[in-house]
Amino acid sequence: MDDDLPADPVPVMLVTGVLGSGKTTLINHILNAAAGRRFAAIVNDFGAINIDEAILSASGRSVIGLKNGCICCSLQGDLLRTLRTILSHKPRVDGIVIEASGISDPRGIVAALFDPVLRDAVGLDSVVTVVDAEEHDVADGLWRTQIEAADFVVLSKADRVSDKALLGVRTLLHAMRKRTVFVVRQAADIPFDILFGNPPEQIEGVEASLPLHPAGERFVKLEWTSEGPVSLPAFQSGVQSFAAQLARGKGFLTLRERPGERFLFQLVGTRASLLPTTLPAPGSGPGSGVQLVFIGREDRFDARLAKAALDAIRLA
Numbered sequence: 001m002d003d004d005l006p007a008d009p010v011p012v013m014l015v016t017g018v019l020g021s022g023k024t025t026l027i028n029h030i031l032n033a034a035a036g037r038r039f040a041a042i043v044n045d046f047g048a049i050n051i052d053e054a055i056l057s058a059s060g061r062s063v064i065g066l067k068n069g070c071i072c073c074s075l076q077g078d079l080l081r082t083l084r085t086i087l088s089h090k091p092r093v094d095g096i097v098i099e100a101s102g103i104s105d106p107r108g109i110v111a112a113l114f115d116p117v118l119r120d121a122v123g124l125d126s127v128v129t130v131v132d133a134e135e136h137d138v139a140d141g142l143w144r145t146q147i148e149a150a151d152f153v154v155l156s157k158a159d160r161v162s163d164k165a166l167l168g169v170r171t172l173l174h175a176m177r178k179r180t181v182f183v184v185r186q187a188a189d190i191p192f193d194i195l196f197g198n199p200p201e202q203i204e205g206v207e208a209s210l211p212l213h214p215a216g217e218r219f220v221k222l223e224w225t226s227e228g229p230v231s232l233p234a235f236q237s238g239v240q241s242f243a244a245q246l247a248r249g250k251g252f253l254t255l256r257e258r259p260g261e262r263f264l265f266q267l268v269g270t271r272a273s274l275l276p277t278t279l280p281a282p283g284s285g286p287g288s289g290v291q292l293v294f295i296g297r298e299d300r301f302d303a304r305l306a307k308a309a310l311d312a313i314r315l316a
């Protein structure tokens with residue numbers, strides 16, 4: 001181990017969950033709740049436009065985005081380099097939160113954290129899996145894998161379902177797990193000292209050589225930008241033409257109808273929202289214009305047609 005790496009392992013929390021489940025929202029909550037403690041967040045967005053980094057940076061904490069790939073597959077080297085950079089900072093951080101992209105197999109990331117150089121410097125404290133209480137596909141192998149790997153399952157969007165439906169999801173989650181899983185209704189219910197500082201039992205079956213899921217084969221992404229504002233009706237009808245094919249859409253918009261304002265667009269499953277925002281633009285991009293990322297399973301999402309529909313918005 002390098003001399004400049006800290007002697008005590010820095011606790012790491014890994015947050016997983018399928019696309020749009022609520023990982024960024026949860027991490028925002030954790031960073032805001034961590035008053036007086038120094039946390040670094042590493043976010044792994046699927047696209048080169050890192051919307052999550054832009055959302056989390058508003059918390060004022062150190063947030064580093066890993067772009068254009070999946071840290072359980074192609075970006076493991078980037079993750080390890082980023083961890084080493086964070087660990088070399090003085091004063092040292094009290095904890096590190098890693099947000100896996102919505103297509104990540106947590107076992108691959110856990111295996112990476114057992115890297116021989118880092119294993120004395122960072123300690124995996126917990127794997128937290130966010131489950132959308134409203135929309136989830138129990139037949140999805142990745143969803144099941146993420147739940148199997150979890151020390152905690154946080155149910156998001158519990159506010160959108162009935163108590164009966166919530167009980168149904170909780171019962172399902174408990175039935176899927178051989179060992180205890182903490183199912184909490186919202187992040188505020190997770191005791192902070194359990195998240196950081198108490199090593200959970202090691203995740204069963206984790207080995208350095210686990211087969212990793214071929215992320216690139218399952219999902220395609222489309223990134224679309226415009227330097228200027230777009231028309232709201234044209235945007236709505238353009239996105240509507242391919243929304244049913246999507247697993248996830250998000251990004252920032254400026255609209256011709258609302259000069260001087262910016263909006264955060266979110267689409268998960270059948271729900272879409274467009275809300276005014278004061279968040280900064282991703283990267284060093286200008287605050288005007290449009291930066292959007294769309295993700296869909298490759299057998300459903302025709303990114304070429306979607307791009308054509310979006311390009312037509314520019315002319316509208």
Ligand SMILES: Nc1nc2c(ncn2[C@@H]2O[C@H](COP(=O)(O)OP(=O)(O)OP(=O)(O)O)[C@@H](O)[C@H]2O)c(=O)[nH]1
Binds near residue numbers: 018024052248250
């Ligand atoms: N009503 C409600 N909405 C939520 C909750 N958690 C997240 N959302 C909304 O769900 C959408 C997706 O949330 P994110 O936190 O961006 O999800 P994510 O898992 O980080 O998404 P990806 O990184 O793209 O996979 C956003 O519109 C959130 O505001 C919740 O508990 N209740």
